[in-house]
Amino acid sequence: MNGWLMYPPKDIFDREAKLRAARLMEQRGRLQRVGSGHNGGRAGTLLLDRQKLARFQPARERVAGHLVDGALPIRRRRIEGREILKVEDLAIHFGGVHALDGVDLTARTAEIAGVIGPNGAGKTTFFNCLSGLLTPDRGQITFDGHKLNGSPATRGRHGLGRTFQTPKLFGTLAVMDNLIFGCRTADSARRQYVFDPGLRRLSHQERAARVARLVGYRGDLNAPAGSLPFGDLRTVELARALCAAPSLLMLDEPASGLDVSQAENFVELLRTLSDLGLSILLIEHDMSLVMGICDHITVLDFGQVIAEGTPSEVQNNEAVIEAYLGREH
Ligand SMILES: Nc1ncnc2c1ncn2[C@@H]1O[C@H](COP(=O)(O)OP(=O)(O)OP(=O)(O)O)[C@@H](O)[C@H]1O
């Protein structure tokens, strides 16, 4: 079975959508099964609603306490975002597998854009094409008004930050040194920190320490990154990406492998960073997380966009329900 979420957690799809999905499955004589894909069956553990988000206020205040001179908006800004990323007709194949096949996507400033889809849908390949690890067969990527090309490092200097599905850090180097790498990228490209402009005035060490606290890392900054527990690896990887002062941050399943409280902190952090003006492109398997924090969602299946829109538009979309529930295995 290649399913990642055979049966959606209860408050992802509304009642009507679930009834339609159940009818669809019944017609096909298929049973509802709880998935245990590579997400370890955790899907749906994190339930987000307005009341729950309100309980995150202390976390927001904690983040605010770590800003050098950024002001934390009291409520989520409704900014008319401008386009920061425009992807048109992106395609790449591996042998006979069309991992991406004509993908279009637009991300706007100060928004959280979600990319979802079953295992093998092409999500990570999409990020790899954006970050320059893979060269697409065709397609146009416009980032911050310019055609995006060059090595991953060049794209990083232009403000494209990312984390990986499996965290990638220099394992033998201290956490601090990993973060300083990020700071060097920011300085070599004279980048401003969108989420906290005052960081630019600090030394690399102070800046790294502050960003580490901002993301909630409480461990030893001198510990080798390779010795960290998994949750800390994710946090430090995020800190490293932030140290490089991205204008668009791409996160590949940042909550997978985190426990519920770590994931909740993570959600609040992402929302807060977005409130502070950072644009975020998020691949995530935890559907309630995606539905709870994304402003806009693009759904991939077999390398193609099968739906896009607001969370409520997507969760009521027949093709999305079918991709999640109705796929032959
Ligand atoms: N380097 C590669 N060589 C060959 N095939 C690849 C390569 N990278 C990805 N693929 C294939 O491309 C398709 C898309 O893979 P991708 O990793 O992008 O999916 P994904 O949506 O990120 O899945 P997951 O949710 O499991 O992370 C899959 O069929 C995968 O096997």
Ligand SMILES: [Mg+2]
């Ligand atoms: Mg992936």
